[in-house]
Amino acid sequence: xxCLRCRGMMVEERVFTMEGGIAMARCVCCGDLIDxxxxxxxxxxxxxxxxxxxxxxxxxx
Ligand SMILES: [Zn+2]
Numbered sequence: 001x002x003c004l005r006c007r008g009m010m011v012e013e014r015v016f017t018m019e020g021g022i023a024m025a026r027c028v029c030c031g032d033l034i035d036x037x038x039x040x041x042x043x044x045x046x047x048x049x050x051x052x053x054x055x056x057x058x059x060x061x
Contacts, residue, residue, distance in 0.1 A: 001025055003027035003029060003030060003032055003034075004032070004034065005027065005030055005032050006027065006029050006030045006032075008027045008028060008029025008030060009027070009028050009029065010025040010026060010027050010028070010034070011025070011026055011028055012024070012025055012026075013025070013026040013033070015033065022035065032057065033057065
């Protein structure tokens with residue numbers, strides 16, 4: 001799996017949100033965090049991610 005922003009390597013990371021614990025993909029390069037909805041949309045042109053859909057950004061360095 002490659003990061004949508006920088007094409008860096010992504011690792012699975014469990015994140016706890018108001019919706020509960022969910023598995024997300026985190027980029028080890030830029031720290032971008034993508035949820036499974038975005039991951040499923042990766043193969044779809046003009047995905048929700050491109051339109052500013054469910055795309056999370058955490059302030060971790
Ligand atoms: Zn990245």
